[in-house]
Amino acid sequence: MKKFALMLTALFLWLVPAGAFAAEDDANAFVKEDMTTVSWIDAMFIKKDAGKAYDLMGEDAKKNISKDQISDLGKTLGKDFDALEGARFVSWTRFDQADQIIYLMRFRKQPMVRCELLFTKDGSLENFGLTPIDVSKSNGANEKK
16 A cells, blocks of 8 residues: 555656646746737837837738727727726636737726737737726626615
């Protein structure tokens, strides 16, 4: 029985580092994509430099949108949302062909906005979306009866 326990322990000790090494590629991809996300948020909403935000996008994404369109979008978002007051990381999801990062953001005129950024497998920013969330509506789950 002692030999069995010793063999089982040795097997677990051998397998645990293998799992840690397997996660290294995912961790490196996450760090790269999150750094791009933070830089994009900083350029777009803090520095109000839509050109820099455009430069952070991947080549395929640049084929679908121009620097002028990003600049116009930045102006519209500045008018509709006003100044960025805070951002919080929510999730990072790996899919077969893409990765997704989601942040919740708070603006002066819009208290909650879901910011979703999509990355290709090579780590380039492919697309983004900003969705205002209406926090004033209640779904009835928290209401007292």
